[in-house]
Amino acid sequence: MQELTMMKNLKNKFVVIKKFLFVSLAVVTIGLGWKLPVLGYIVPVVMLTAVVLSLYNGRYHCGNICPRGMFLSVFFIKKSKNALIPVFFKKMSFRLMVMGVLMGFLVFRIAQNPTSIDYVGRVFWLMCAVTTGIGIILGFIYKPRTWCSFCPVGTMQKIIGRHSTNIQIDKNLCLNCKVCEKKCPINIDILSTVKETEVTGSDCLKCSLCISQCPKKALSWGS
Template sequence: MMVNLMDKLQILRKISQTAVFIKFILSGSYVLMLIGLMDKFMLSGFAGKNFIIIFLAVIVLTLIFGRVYCGWLCPWGFLFELSYILRVKLFKLKKLPELPENIHNKLIYLKYIVLFLFIIITVFQLNLYALLGLSKNAMALVVLTVFTIISFFNPRAFCKYFCPVGALLSILSIKPLFKLKLNNNCVRCKLCERKCPMQIKLTNDVNQKECVRCFECKSACKKDAIDFKI
């Protein structure tokens, strides 16, 4: 029953990701959705109805469930996910590639620096795009292309180390209402860790703010040892 439930949950997640990704492509704007909205608001000082609804909805969802936006709705994350899944299928990998733990544990803080720089650039209206000779869309496409290639070798590298949206939502996900936890069924086989694209060591500590709620760990677990509840 649990396997069927997880299968349905993953199907629902894929439908959600695909629908948002199609909308993202049709919109013709390739800037990170949430960052694009924040950028528009901070530069114009205008909070339109759509901005308020989307921004508040993402905040509420994050406070309740954690970083579900990253795992269920982000079009960039969806593309990065397809990239590493392609490598898994091509090379029949049983374990996702990882960086050495000491390097990974330092790099995860880099995204907070990126978020800080983004806020500085936006607040002071620094025209970084003109300086680089690129439009916002062109710059976004370059970053998107580069990190899609990188994600083939290191799953969701952008999400783990560079994404300013991920940094913002991580701060809101320090103590979400619903948490991912290991229960007494866990036998420390570490199957969950092998399938985690965010390189979270679940058997040591479930890092709620780094988890993107993709539930790949729950799908991999054979003992029903991972709960997601209040």
């Protein structure tokens, strides 16, 4: 029992340190990238990591590694109105349009001076700064991570890693109260994606929030 508590405390400490490091990375990159364009290269590294990881575990990167995602959750959790995210943002047609516009902008700008290290770094920084600005505004109005419901990197991970959530539901315990859906950072319609005993939404960020917030402990990670 004591060992279990120790392990839990260690895990909590690790999560706090991880959050601190990733949030600091986001703040430093966005805050100083205009002066030190080389910091802009952190953006493609994060994007590539997300895409590679999605092959194995869907949007795990979004919920557990993404520095901007953590920045938005940590800084705006108290300031956000925490209103439901508009369904429109989650529609695939809208998400593909956002992805097309942003990727098109990226390629167009880089093509203008592809051999300049500073120039290319600044293009990545600019895209990250502008989209984070949009994320902050939406985070105040709706939920802190509204941006993540249509972020192009999230959409890529959803398309590439079509994995189910691996969350199991005990229908005998479930009250249908939908607390899990309200607490979900991107308001996934958890209950409507259930197939037999499995929650199958491929947008799941694997953040575990629904599991910890369910009043009946009806949700759990599958093996």
